[in-house]
Amino acid sequence: MSAVLDAALRPGGLRAVYQPIVHLEDQRVVAHEGLMRHAHGSMTPLQLLDLARVAGRLGELETQAARMLVRSFDFERGGRLLVNLSAHAILQDAFRPQQIIEGLQSAGRDLSRFVIEITERDIVEDVGRLADALGYLRAAGIRIALDDFGNGHSNFELWHELGPEYVKIDRYLIHEIAESPGRLSIVRALVQVAESLGTDLIAEGVERMQDLAIIQDLGIRYAQGYLLGRPSERATDAVPDDLRLASREKLPVWPRSGRRSAFPKVTAAHLLIEAPSITDDASNFDAEQLFRQHPDLQALPVVDGSGHPLGLINRRVFNERMAVPFARELLGRKPCIKLMHASPIMADVAQSIDAMSEILLGEDQRYLSDGFIITRDGRYAGVGTGEALVRRVTELRIEAARYANPLTLLPGNIPIAEHIARLIDAHQPFTAAYCDLNHFKPYNDQYGYFRGDRMIRLVASTLLRHAEPQWDFVGHVGGDDFVVLFQSDDWERRCREMVGEFNAACRALFDDDDLARGVLEGEDRAGRYTTFPLTTLTIGATQVTPHRFCTAEEVASQAAAAKRLAKRLSVGLHVLDAAEATTG
Known part of the structure; x- marks a missing residue:
């Protein structure tokens, strides 16, 4: 060397x-x-x-x-x-x-x-x-x-x-x-x-x-x-x-992290509580003794000889069963698996809190009382409580909702305003398109919020599919209101394709009887029986040239005016011209 x-x-x-x-x-x-x-x-x-x-x-x-x-x-x-x-x-x-x-x-x-x-x-x-x-x-x-x-x-x-x-x-x-x-x-x-x-x-x-x-x-x-x-x-x-x-010539769209930004590195390992487990050949008396030794333990994990989880014994359910007359004599020496819940809710230590939020949406709500098992390489590592999981997921969603819509994960009002301000400050020409659904409330009332959410997500995916991700910003104002800030030269063609594709795809979200009639039946705001056309997409657009607007609020106001006029004219796309903007 x-x-x-x-x-x-x-x-x-x-x-x-x-x-x-x-x-x-x-x-x-x-x-x-x-x-x-x-x-x-x-x-x-x-x-x-x-x-x-x-x-x-x-x-x-x-x-x-x-x-x-x-x-x-x-x-x-x-x-x-x-x-x-x-x-x-x-x-x-x-x-x-x-x-x-x-x-x-x-x-x-x-x-x-x-x-x-x-x-x-x-x-x-x-x-x-x-x-x-x-x-x-x-x-x-x-x-x-x-x-x-x-x-x-x-x-x-x-x-x-x-x-x-x-x-x-x-x-x-x-x-x-x-x-x-x-x-x-x-x-x-x-x-x-x-x-x-x-x-x-x-x-x-x-x-x-x-x-x-x-x-x-x-x-x-x-x-x-x-x-x-x-x-x-x-x-x-x-x-x-x-x-x-x-x-x-164009201003790039900044990457957005959606709801994952709040806790990007928080995993199940951060919710882990070290707790004793019991083997599947232990008796109910053994389980009872462990519950006495650990008064804060809400559920007792059951594992096999290799440490792989088999189930959870809920403390309250266990005590109620053992309190029945003659239960101790009949059940005390029997294997503890007789009183356990099989197929426990489990998460690996590396699983993110964001991914674990799916547990809250499932039909199995035992995590509220039993908690859940946390594993490492498939073997028992500890437990987590439903309370801690709900608290962390709630904090994540509250933080993320300030910047992204929780249903579509698209940027919300704050990022939309920031991007408009960037375009204005850079003297960048662009087109602000306000997208809204026609007759969405009757659809939501008739089919329920679950299918209504599917339609909202369909709008989001359609807009994203036809926007150029590097230059066109897609945001979700809330409800069925969306904004697209176009820098693509062919923005008008993209808008028409958005309308056409959505109007065709959304028909799959209606029942066959309603499709055959071509209308929805329901009550208007005064409580009178009436019919409503099937839900469709409308876009109102306004072209923004350098120095025309000073604030994001002015741009948003003009785009909303274009959308209102498009709905009044019952057209898929309406571009607000200078005369309409002046009179509006």
Whole structure:
């Protein structure tokens, strides 16, 4: 290993590659990160750095790499150069600030053309000392960047105390951000922190157009990744052609997590109560003794010889059976399985609370009195109480309902208003479509809420099927009211297809007699017998141009007016024109 390190430190032992960093607003290459590679072996840069660290030569290796990167870089084409230095080497006095300055000056360039990326794979215990060392570099005109934020040991203390000009958001947070509500929430928060601290963000690991669209929408100014350019031996001033063609004509729809956002990591294991069990060959007297020893135990799990659950003995039912005259004499010595409930409600420790909510919807309500068994690899692990499950699921649904409709899981009023505001602030043209069912109340009154819910879910699935998920936002206001915010150019065709498909599919939700008559029979609001047409879908749409509206409320009001006019005209789709909007 020592020989490998010696070879890497000799002239020509390292080679340089450079990866472009793009300014997203004008799609221009403004900088490159300089990266070292082992010139004569297969050892990765991280392996080489670890080897140098163990040998106490990390500062020597990083200084050699910095000089090599500076000598090979084309400053005329490449913009600024970002050079990696580890906080560990700086704090271990492996090199002095003046050494760094002299190494960078060897390129004969103004030091403002350089950015030092502080990398750290260990916790920095003396942040103040690191900030003092970097102060010498800053005084010479060198800028500072904090690398890999969101992974490793880069943290808010380093950010706050070092005051870097740039913070690079780690690939972990950027890759697939277009499908991850969690990553999106974290990066949104980092954007706010950066704005308050006056820091520019650089998104690392950008490999997909949909992720790039989200990053641009968040206002992150710089990006780096394979989509924008791979590491190369030569600096470049060009971005890929397909990236230049992809202009910001539309605003991406942010990913939504629905009801799972409240407790994404809460599982049955978090409800587990360690409780005794009893084997299937034990007697009722043995069960009685365990109930006496554990007065808070509501149900006693019964397991076989391998620990697999067989059933639950409910405390109340057991005591009532044993209290019957002569029951102790007749049942006491018999196997406890005679008084157990077979087929207990069970959940694996890894099962999420969201998935367990299905227990509350089932016909078997024994969980309220018996609780349920929690298993690990199919064997008994503990019990959970119905009270704890109901409480956690209720909290989840209350929290989620603020942002998503609990029936369809589509975004609710708050996200709808937020997305309209984003479109208005970005001066983005779009079409607001208000979708509503005709004669849904008579249907709900006649068939009941269960089939009514099926029809509501049919509306949701139909709208989603015909919307472009990356650009068209589908929200559920409540009841049978939905909103679609279109950026698709062919929004009118999509609306007509939504109406046509729903009106055909919903016929399967009516009884044959009603379909044959073509009407529903019932009472109107005054209590008089009357007939109602079969339920259909109506969409009212209004086109929103830049600067036409100032608030989400104004847009919602116009879309609702378009919907009312569509229902009055008894048409599937009506687009509110300027004259109607004025008179309305």
